[in-house]
Amino acid sequence: MATSDKGKSLLICLGAVLLLALSWALPASGFLNPYIVQVLMYVGINMILTMALNLVNGYMGEFSVGHAGFMAIGAYVSSIITVAVLPRELAPWLFPLVLVMGGLAAAAAGLIVAYPSFRTRGDYLAIVTLAFNMIVKSVLENLEILGGPRGYLGMPRLTNLVWVTAWVLITLLILRNLIYSNFGRGIMAIREDEVAANLTSVDTRRVKIIAFLISAFFTGIAGGLFAHVLQFINPRSFSILKSTDMLVMVYLGGVGSLAGSLLGAAIFTVLLEVLRPLGLWRWVLGPLLLVLLMIFRPRGIMGLREWRWLQPVLAFGGGGQGPTAPGPPPA
Amino acid sequence: MRQILEIIDLSHNFGGLRAVSDFSLTVGEGELVGVIGPNGAGKTTIFNLITGVFRIAQGRILYQGEDITQWLSNRITAAGIARTFQNIRLFKDLTVLDNVRLGAFSRHRYSLMESLWRSSNFREQEERLTRRAYELLERFQVAHYAGVPARNLPYGEQRRIEIARALISQPRLLLLDEPAAGMNHAEAEELIRLIRELKEEFSLTILLIEHQMRVVLNLCQRVTVLDFGETIASGPPQEIHHHPAVLEAYLGRDI
Numbered sequence A: 001m002a003t004s005d006k007g008k009s010l011l012i013c014l015g016a017v018l019l020l021a022l023s024w025a026l027p028a029s030g031f032l033n034p035y036i037v038q039v040l041m042y043v044g045i046n047m048i049l050t051m052a053l054n055l056v057n058g059y060m061g062e063f064s065v066g067h068a069g070f071m072a073i074g075a076y077v078s079s080i081i082t083v084a085v086l087p088r089e090l091a092p093w094l095f096p097l098v099l100v101m102g103g104l105a106a107a108a109a110g111l112i113v114a115y116p117s118f119r120t121r122g123d124y125l126a127i128v129t130l131a132f133n134m135i136v137k138s139v140l141e142n143l144e145i146l147g148g149p150r151g152y153l154g155m156p157r158l159t160n161l162v163w164v165t166a167w168v169l170i171t172l173l174i175l176r177n178l179i180y181s182n183f184g185r186g187i188m189a190i191r192e193d194e195v196a197a198n199l200t201s202v203d204t205r206r207v208k209i210i211a212f213l214i215s216a217f218f219t220g221i222a223g224g225l226f227a228h229v230l231q232f233i234n235p236r237s238f239s240i241l242k243s244t245d246m247l248v249m250v251y252l253g254g255v256g257s258l259a260g261s262l263l264g265a266a267i268f269t270v271l272l273e274v275l276r277p278l279g280l281w282r283w284v285l286g287p288l289l290l291v292l293l294m295i296f297r298p299r300g301i302m303g304l305r306e307w308r309w310l311q312p313v314l315a316f317g318g319g320g321q322g323p324t325a326p327g328p329p330p331a
Numbered sequence B: 001m002r003q004i005l006e007i008i009d010l011s012h013n014f015g016g017l018r019a020v021s022d023f024s025l026t027v028g029e030g031e032l033v034g035v036i037g038p039n040g041a042g043k044t045t046i047f048n049l050i051t052g053v054f055r056i057a058q059g060r061i062l063y064q065g066e067d068i069t070q071w072l073s074n075r076i077t078a079a080g081i082a083r084t085f086q087n088i089r090l091f092k093d094l095t096v097l098d099n100v101r102l103g104a105f106s107r108h109r110y111s112l113m114e115s116l117w118r119s120s121n122f123r124e125q126e127e128r129l130t131r132r133a134y135e136l137l138e139r140f141q142v143a144h145y146a147g148v149p150a151r152n153l154p155y156g157e158q159r160r161i162e163i164a165r166a167l168i169s170q171p172r173l174l175l176l177d178e179p180a181a182g183m184n185h186a187e188a189e190e191l192i193r194l195i196r197e198l199k200e201e202f203s204l205t206i207l208l209i210e211h212q213m214r215v216v217l218n219l220c221q222r223v224t225v226l227d228f229g230e231t232i233a234s235g236p237p238q239e240i241h242h243h244p245a246v247l248e249a250y251l252g253r254d255i
Ligand SMILES: Nc1ncnc2c1ncn2[C@@H]1O[C@H](COP(=O)(O)OP(=O)(O)OP(=O)(O)O)[C@@H](O)[C@H]1O
Pocket: B014, B017, B019, B037, B038, B039, B040, B041, B042, B043, B044, B045, B046, B086
């Protein structure tokens, strides 16, 4: 058993390296045209957003509808650093650090939302997150120094497919490791039955803080990546519509599933691109899809299930979340 | 005998309803004490007060001499008071294994960072925990369900898993809320045996709520009888059984 586990880990590492190599080689060799590369970057950024939101909405069962607020904070903070703080030549080298700064700023904001979640749940927390999203947006609109409603520009195009791929892999790894740990089980216990979770000694306050911090952090990272593809951001990019898109991707791919997050993000992003000729009507798609999903398939494609290769293996007894759980114990 | 739990003048109101009224009870280490009473007498409410589900406005609770009256649920459980529920409250979409492992949440000794990097300490502890969970599942003859979502299990198995989830936290005091509910005669007999065994095996103190008089008479060393939130009698089960106030409270009711 141990050897095959090692083999599996090795295979996954190889796959990751191969993916990174491809994400460098394919654009560099001109094999993929810049438009396709751009779409792929959006797919990756949306994967990060979806996994991060899934942690709170899918795994923990809260209902955040304001994650675009975290994304905005990550985008603005990282942009300010690359435009106004760092010398132009240094920016490309320090880009990962810049993104982390944006992520940390978003995580700090995550705390603000985590605290109300101690007392309120469901609809009320949804309203808190909605308010948070609107506050962030209107603060940005009123900060003339950041361009106000006109937006902020001048960022170098630091995001490339390699960085996006790397961050997708990092997000995937960290979230997977979190989910298949005591903390992850605590997060899911809150979804299942918060009172019972407390009564099985889960420190639900601490667990909620952890979930919101990590979710907001990666949402902020995605915001930074987004800002440095587009090289231009304005408060409207981070409106409720953006949050709605994230929700659609979560509920399309499947709640409580990393595999589902990857699928949901890929399908939705490509769909939006294909439907570009629809123009403004395209924006109806997200909310409409969300309503239909909630009614007809509330758990999405992969709801509460996980691809086997995404589950970590312990020498004994494995992950154990969802029906695809570990085998029997050794004799 | 050292006292493990001391409930002093506990009262609780729901709106205008006095669900528990000046309830006092002392439980010594290693005792098995029963709480009985007709429907709506306030039994479950007392468990909810002990475990911090409801805030306590009147009265005090001491656990091992320490005042836990205002503690949060998770802290109370971590300190060694575990419970089961009258209406089973398993984490339905989680596997049986995860349900049981969650019982030991407060027992892990690795940091968040360690779990994110999967340090060797993390792996060792997770392995030990998983092994322990399997041992308990085997003890309750449900190990073959380990990977199955709890919701898919028959009622009796779910009850046993709830007990396993409570036991993995290594409690000193176990609160069982009508463990024999919905069981027939044979199953109840089996349960009585199991509770006796567990008590010895895990050196537990047990506070038991029960409807079935047979179970109480068989198991408990001491019984407290509630009616409409009031304590109407307490003492050894044989005496209680013939106590006039108890007979009246149960008159015409299923005993
Ligand atoms: N959360 C609540 N809100 C309002 N009233 C409640 C609540 N919980 C219990 N009650 C009421 O308090 C009284 C005591 O209820 P409790 O559940 O403690 O009774 P019990 O002795 O456990 O009864 P049973 O044998 O039916 O389980 C009942 O009248 C019940 O309706």
